[in-house]
Amino acid sequence: xxxxxxxxxxxxxxxxxxxxxxxxxxxxxxxxxxxxxxxxxxxxxxxxxxxxxxxxxxxxxxxxxxxxxxxxxxxxxxxxxxxxxxxxxxxxxxxxxxxxxxxxxxxxxxxxxxxxxxxxxxxxxxxxxxxxxxxxxxxxxxxxxxxxxxxxxxxxxxxxxxxxxxxxxxxxxxxxxxxxxxxxxxxxxxxxxxxxxxxxxxxxxxxxxxxxxxxxxxxxxxxxxxxxxxxxxxxxxxxxxxxxxxxxxxxxxxxxxxxxxxxxxxxxxxxxxxxxxxxxxxxxxxxxxxxxxxxxxxxxxxxxxxxxxxxxxxxxxxxxxxxxxxxxxx
Numbered sequence: 448x449x450x451x452x453x454x455x456x457x458x459x460x461x462x463x464x465x466x467x468x469x470x471x472x473x474x475x476x477x478x479x480x481x482x483x484x485x486x487x488x489x490x491x492x493x494x495x496x497x498x499x500x501x502x503x504x505x506x507x508x509x510x511x512x513x514x515x516x517x518x519x520x521x522x523x524x525x526x527x528x529x530x531x532x533x534x535x536x537x538x539x540x541x542x543x544x545x546x547x548x549x550x551x552x553x554x555x556x557x558x559x560x561x562x563x564x565x566x567x568x569x570x571x572x573x574x575x576x577x578x579x580x581x582x583x584x585x586x587x588x589x590x591x592x593x594x595x596x597x598x599x600x601x602x603x604x605x606x607x608x609x610x611x612x613x614x615x616x617x618x619x620x621x622x623x624x625x626x627x628x629x630x631x632x633x634x635x636x637x638x639x640x641x642x643x644x645x646x647x648x649x650x651x652x653x654x655x656x657x658x659x660x661x662x663x664x665x666x667x668x669x670x671x672x673x674x675x676x677x678x679x680x681x682x683x684x685x686x687x688x689x690x691x692x693x694x695x696x697x698x699x700x701x702x703x704x705x706x707x708x709x710x711x712x713x714x715x716x717x718x719x720x721x722x723x724x725x726x727x728x729x730x731x732x733x734x735x736x737x738x739x740x741x742x743x744x745x746x747x748x749x750x751x752x753x754x755x756x757x758x759x760x761x762x763x764x765x766x767x768x769x770x771x772x773x774x775x776x777x
Contacts, residue, residue, distance in 0.1 A: 466494065466496055469496075469505070470491075470494050472573065472574055473505060473525065473573055473574060474491050474494070474507075476571075476573045477491075477509065477523065477573070478491075480571065480579070481509065481511060481521065485513065485514060486511040486512065486513050486521070487511065487512045488511055488512040489509060490509065490510045490511065491507060491508075491509050492507070492509060492510050492520075493507055494506075495507065504524060504526045504527070504535075505524070505525040505574075506522075506524045506525075506535075507522075507523055508520060508521070508523075509521040510586055513583075516564045516565070516583065516585070517585070518585070518586040519564060519583050519584065519585060519586050520583070520584050520585070520586045520587075521582070521583050522539075522582040522583075523536075523579060523580065523581045523582070524536045524579070524580045525571075525573060525574075525579050526578040527578070535580075536580040536581075536582050537568065537580060538663070539582060539661075539663050540563060540566045540582050542628070542662040543560055543561070543563045543582075543662060544563055545628070546559055546560045546623070546626060546628055546662070547559075547560060547562060547563065549627065550622065557622070557656070558641070558656075558658060559619065559626065559658065559659055560658055560660065560662070561584040561585055561587075561639065561658050561660060562585065563582065563583070563584060564583040564584060564585065565581070565582075565583035566581065566583070567579075568580050568581075587640060587641055587658075589639075589640035589641070590640060591635060591636050591637070591638055591639055591640065591660075592616070592635040592636070592638040592639075592640065592657070592709075593634075593635035593636040593638075594640075595612070595635075595640070596635050596709060596712065598712065606744075609709050609710055610774075613706050613774065614771075614774050615657045616702065616705060616706075617702065617767060617770050617771050619638065619657045619658070619659055620698055620699075620767050621766075621767035621768060621770075621771060623659060623698075624668065624695055624766065624767055627667060627669060628662075628665055628666070628667060628668055629665060629668055629693050629695065629697070629698055630659060630662065630664070630665050631664035631665055631666060631677070631678055631693045631697070632661060632663070632664045632678050632682070632701075633682060633698050633702055633705060634679055634681070634682050634701065634704075634705060635705055635708065635709075637659060637660050637661045638658070638659060638660070639658040639659075639660050640656070640657065641656040641657065664677055664678060664693075668695070680718075680726065680729040681704065681714050681716065681729070682700075682701040682704045682705070683697075683701070683729070684697040684700035684701065684733070685733050685734040685758050688729075688730040688733055689734070694760070695765075695766055695767070696763050698767075699763060699764050699766075699767060700756060700763065702755060702767075702770070703751075703752055703756040704716075704756070706748065706751065706752065706755065707739060707752060707756075710741060710742075710745045710748060711742065711745070715739035715756075716729070716732040716733060716736065716739075734758065738752065738753055738756045738757070738758075739752070747777060748777070750773065751770065751773050751774065751777075754770075754773075755770065
């Protein structure tokens, strides 16, 4: 998600109504298109739009069945300009290809991201748009880590399960950094649960195979990048709000927010949805509010929270290996 200015509710309501009207034209046309590519049981999951100058791009997720791939999730983007607007998904496809290739070349690493099953860049006329970019990945029925942290499910988690979530998330981010990439949007909804294995003799012993998804904001670790405040505000490090570029430590800060969320069931910083100055308030909380204190039963994680969520980068963990070392000490 990219930061944007506050939008009045009347404009938001009008935009939602317009999107519903446009969906009645876009989704049936896409269903026919996907059917012609041998997809079946086609079920739209999400549709959104974003402004690109004077034009609007449409993006969505569609679940389907494929004879060769099985259950899949199709991520698509419909654009007016075939020269530039397809760059978002094209870029993400290139990142996925690079990460999967690098992780396979290093035998000590498990999978980091979902495999890219198919990628298409096609000229197609829908609502005057002429460029359809399609990215196909497996569908993971166990959902994301965010599903496990919902209010109802979080109450059932044991401390052992929460610790496993934290450690496996840390290893996943560590592996991503080791192959030379920053994610720049670490959060529970971007961690997929590939596997779910339960030991029937002890329900507290659950093993998940985690995968990172949504690499639209990912950047190569050792290549210079411009400063940007793009990201999810609830997880964005102080230096990012101050206009500095993303680093390993901004991913570590997002991990620290997520660790608190796994333990407590809610994020350490939250916002009043009625606040018109919501971006300013997010920046204030991340940059000026004190590091949150964990409840007594999780106080042994406080030293890790303090170093992961340090406002100054020189006080924060320098890499995920340091985080893992402290987690193993626990």
